[in-house]
Amino acid sequence: MNMLPPDRVERAARDAAEEQAYWHGHYQDLLRQYPERFVAVVAGEVVASAGSLAQLLEATARRGLQPGEFWLRFVTSDIRTLLS
Amino acid sequence: MIHGHFDPAEPYRLAPRLQVLIWLPDISRQLVAVDFLIDTGAARTSLHAVDTLGRLGISLRRLRDTAVWPGRSSVRGIGGHVDYVQTTAHYGFLHHDGRQQTIVAPIQIAASDHADTLPSLLGLDILQRFDLSLSWRDGRVTLTERD
Numbered sequence: 001m002n003m004l005p006p007d008r009v010e011r012a013a014r015d016a017a018e019e020q021a022y023w024h025g026h027y028q029d030l031l032r033q034y035p036e037r038f039v040a041v042v043a044g045e046v047v048a049s050a051g052s053l054a055q056l057l058e059a060t061a062r063r064g065l066q067p068g069e070f071w072l073r074f075v076t077s078d079i080r081t082l083l084s
Numbered sequence: 085m086i087h088g089h090f091d092p093a094e095p096y097r098l099a100p101r102l103q104v105l106i107w108l109p110d111i112s113r114q115l116v117a118v119d120f121l122i123d124t125g126a127a128r129t130s131l132h133a134v135d136t137l138g139r140l141g142i143s144l145r146r147l148r149d150t151a152v153w154p155g156r157s158s159v160r161g162i163g164g165h166v167d168y169v170q171t172t173a174h175y176g177f178l179h180h181d182g183r184q185q186t187i188v189a190p191i192q193i194a195a196s197d198h199a200d201t202l203p204s205l206l207g208l209d210i211l212q213r214f215d216l217s218l219s220w221r222d223g224r225v226t227l228t229e230r231d
Contacts, residue, residue: 003186004107004176008115013178016103016117020089027092038134038200053133053200067141068114072134074201077093 019071030075041071085180086214088122088225100218100225102206105176106131108191111152112140115176118204122216122225126207128190130159130168133197135204147195156195166199168192175210177227185229187213 022044030039030046038056040048047063047070050056060070088102100122107115116139118131136142146152153169173191178184189210194202214227 003174003188004105004184005115009105009176009184012105012115012117012176016105016119019117020103020119024089024092031093053138053197057137067138068116072138074134075093076201 022071023073027075031077034075036076036078038072038074040065041073042069085229086177086185086227087180088227090220090223090225091121098220101203102225102227103178104206105174105178106135106140106191107174107176108140108171109174110171111146112142114140116140120206121203122211123205123207124211124216126205127209128192129173129205129207129210130192130194131204132194132202133200134202136193137197142193144195144197147193153195157192159192167195169195 022041034046034049037049037051038053039046040056040060042065047065048056048059050059053074056072057067086102088100091099091101101119102122103117103119105115106118116135118135118139120129131140136147137144147169150156156167156169158165158167170190170192173189175187175189176184177187187210211227213230215230217224217226217228
């Protein structure tokens with residue numbers, strides 16, 4: 001039984017696939033430009049970066065972007081940063 | 085059969101991930117895709133700040149409101165002590181053949197942005213419903229429904 005809002009599932013799934021492809025395709029470039037920083041991406045372009053999640057959300061809010069309206073990720077080459 | 089992927093970050097490429105649609109009907113209208121780290125060392129599935137604050141738009145003030153979340157637990161893990169609240173989640177899994185599978189089950193939400201780089205974790209409470217196969221050689225992450 002499908003209990004997720006059906007009108008939004010298809011779009012969310014499509015967006016998820018696009019986002020995953022974006023990170024896989026651009027991660028090395030992002031790592032060179034934004035090492036150890038959070039980045040926010042809209043339509044394939046980095047619109048903000050910051051050293052902490054709180055700072056990134058402040059920056060995106062200043063641009064009028066609400067959570068869910070951009071992709072975000074912490075860009076690192078250090079596995080310890082993600083796990084500790 | 086559900087396909088996951090390995091993380092694109094070079095030293096982290098060994099880490100298996102799975103995108104799952106998440107809906108928390110009691111607290112958010114957002115339906116989002118969360119790129120969970122598959123963590124067989126985690127007993128319970130949990131959302132962390134990058135997804136709760138950055139995707140679902142749930143504020144820290146709300147997560148810390150004891151009137152909204154009467155029960156909370158403190159969990160010690162590799163990220164240190166973190167306070168969690170709990171709600172009901174609808175997990176949407178997208179199968180390779182286009183079928184969608186929904187699981188309704190609890191989910192823990194970190195009530196802190198202390199470990200803001202920690203990914204959300206897909207734990208054993210959900211993983212045990214599937215057979216999990218990882219092939220680093222072929223770059224494949226696969227979950228198969230258990231009979």
